[in-house]
Amino acid sequence: MKIFNLFIFLFFVTTLSNAQEAKQDFYKRSFIAYEGCEDSKDLERCYEISFHEFLAKHINRKALKDSIFFEAKKDTITVSASILYDENGKVVKRHSRISNPASNRIEGLEYLLDSIPTVKPVLDKKNNGVALSTRKLFGFYLNKAKDTIVPIFGYTPSEVPYEIIEKVPVYKGCDESMSNEDLKNCMNDKVVQLISENFRTNLAIKHNLKPGIQRIYVMFKIDKKGRVKDIVARGPHPEIEKEAIRVIKKIPRLKKPGYQRGKPVIVPFSIPIVFAVSD
Incomplete structure (x- = not known):
């Protein structure tokens, strides 16, 4: 039988929780300070804009021409970035991922992890660095004729992966x-x-x-x-x-x-x- x-x-x-989910009064700096964002009043918003621009600049022609993007039926594409920064503000590559959610592919995009600059880390009240995982979605307009992508700031796709959904x-x-x-x-x-x-x-x-x-x-x-x-x-x-x-x-x-x-x-x-x- x-x-x-x-x-x-x-x-x-799931990934490590965002520092904002903990009590704010525990931190001296509750979010990372990306390059050029050190004096920003909204570090997370500045990070999102700066990282969006980083992707637009560093996604190369080879990645644009491969099927991750150019098999896309629409003129807009989404890139998902889940990045773990350690207590020194450096990217932990083995726990970080950049992909196209529609295909869930990372081929052609993993090289971007090597180019992400070191940031100023989250700091607790004693000035000790704290690791932080960021999970963001970025939208781009896809110009196939010119092999270029243009960032769409504030872009919200109709479909968002469960692991990085805000709510x-x-x-x-x-x-x-x-x-x-x-x-x-x-x-x-x-x-x-x-x-x-x-x-x-x-x-x-x-x-x-x-x-x-x-x-x-x-x-x-x-x-x-x-x-x-x-x-x-x-x-x-x-x-x-x-x-x-x-x-x-x-x-x-x-x-x-x-x-x-x-x-x-x-x-x-x-x-x-x-x-x-x-x-």
Whole structure:
């Protein structure tokens, strides 16, 4: 008799929390000071503008010509930058990433990490440096005729990756006053519980799946009104895929969608459902 054991992992990528999520009075400098931003009253805003200009200047013609950008159907593209600065203001490359969210590719962009200047780090009240992870989205106008990109300041794409969304979607039953990190954990727990309670495990036996580790990859989006849409599943059997889609459709309309720059946006999710089938 085959035994089916179900394990669910939500692919919610997280990085170190932004210093602003801690109490402001703990810091002498609560955000990094990028080159030329040392005297700015809004260090984060100055960083965002300066880094935007850095990307526009340093993304080279080779990167522009490869498929990351020039297979894009629209005239606007988005670049996602998740950068970890250590306590000395230097980029920690192994924990930093620059990519195009639409393709989730980093080929052709990883060289940018070598060019990011050292910044003045976050400082606590005792003037000790503090590491900081920044997560930003940058929009560009794509001029294919001239192989150039032009920064669009204040750009808000219609779709924002979950790991860098400014305000994460609020799942039913989660307290919207919680931090982003706690809201992510709350949603994780709620969705795992929903799948565990509703997934029909007998399908693995019914369709005679081979013993061993099996995986179902489920992708879906939370739209601007907090509703689940565009559910896609890839698994070891068509009926297993249908079951995964059926269960994800049970996710209730969220209390609030994701927000970026104060505007509701679409947020994509990926859920690998891993299960073991044994004799």
